[in-house]
Amino acid sequence: MSTWRGAEPPPAPPITAAGWLRVVWRGTALGAVTFGCLGLLLLVRLAERPLFGWHRPVTPFITQFVCRMAFVILGIRHTVRGQQMRARGAVVANHASWLDIFALNARKRVYFVSKAEVAGWPGIGWLARATGTVFINRDRREAKAHAQLFEERLKAGHKLLFFPEGTSTDGRRVLPFKTTLFAAFLTNELKDILHIQPVTVIYTAPPGQHAAFYGWWGDMGFGAHLLNVLAARPQGGVELVYHAPLRVSDFPDRKALAMACEDAVRSAMPSA
Template identity: 45%
Template sequence: MAEQGVIHTGWADLPPPEYGRPGLSGWLRILRRGIPGIAVLVIGVIILIPLRLMERLFSGPRRPVTGPFVQGVCRCVLWCIGLSWTSSGEPMRGPGAVVANHSSWLDIFSLNAAMPVFFVAKSEVSTWPGINILTRVTDTHFVTRDPKLARVQAEEFAARTKAGHRLLFFPEGTSSDGLRVLPFKPALFQGFLDPDIPGSFAIQPITAVYHAPKGEDLRFYGWWGDMALGPHILAVLSVRRQGRVHVILHPPIPIKGETRKTLSQASESAIRGALPFDTALKGREQRSR
């Protein structure tokens, strides 16, 4: 493992950290953290089903109860696995969507703990073992990358927005190691400009900053590229002492008068500027030129 405090020159030019097999003490920590975490998820799903049925009867497509409930479940899961969680900033009010940097499967818990959101993910994610359960529980909105379906998916997005859902997008299009923000894809912001979207619509950028446990690789919580999910989950659960994650909610950006390119640039700038590792890396690159 790399020494704590070491900043690498990039996320793609180095292989991911290697996670060895947990020893006896590691497996004990896995059981101590994993069993309560799974129990919270199972109990949460059991309670969530009747709550959603009640919402359909009295609130239609809105989620006035289950949104905050899932938020509470995610906070409990983070507490069970020992990952310290803090946040700053205020959740947006009024119609809107959320965009964030994407570092790990832990984002499902960390970002939902900050505010009730509904993730937007590619349709393939619905078939990933383990992750598909989490996405179903959090009512993830799946999309297919097919230009022929763009109009239909934009209408679905607008319908969920009108229902008061906060859809959360990852404009990077993939996950990184958590040290950097990858370039945003402006095309993903086109859906925000659909004619059916309310004029008061705004986008709230969010930065999730993961701090690795002392002595571990700074990329410890990152899950990207071809990394296997199982070993990474075991590594996170078996580490002697957990690190922490801080979620920063930036001021919302109104879409009125903006283009997909300007929305992408403004969101990326806000998220990137709050990631200390990314800022340090850019400063190092500029000094080396």
């Protein structure tokens, strides 16, 4: 996957002595909650998997608890506008940061669709597999395989979530949506039973910081970005805007469906 390089990353703010203290206690608390609950999730999954298969009646609540607690620990405001979709289907959103995963999971039980190489990333790949992430290759030649996998998960009641931009940005814009994955929802088996809900993720930087403070892109290192977020005081906020779900069967092809989703997501961005 290519990395967006449309803007220069802002200079990292210096971390003060008080900031390092926040890094220590917030990092410790976040790690304890994340990995403690991950251990609980894996234990519950030992019984959940043979009893329910693809259905996960318990473990998504554990994931959601971790994501909500992350914002409590970090002190970042988390607000929502709009109604969450109850119909069967998928969710698409713009992508600005690793924080998106926490933000989108905190309010809605979703399963992320991610590029295949993430499964091999140390730590992150393990967490992603444990929480039911769907790993795929973004290749049109694999559209049929994607459709079969999506069908299994969607018919099990899973809400699949993917980022059609294909990369993260500075959080201040929406890139053109890639249309490849939308084809998987337009098969004869799925198009008449699915909806797709566009969601706009909007970050507000901490007072006095660069507007793209929470954005993570280009050559920005994960560790350095994480430290700055942990150290920040006061913090900013993130808002999720849930748009009206789109009925897949109302669109003639993947390009039209992708464009409608992109327009909805873009419409709520402050720059719009």
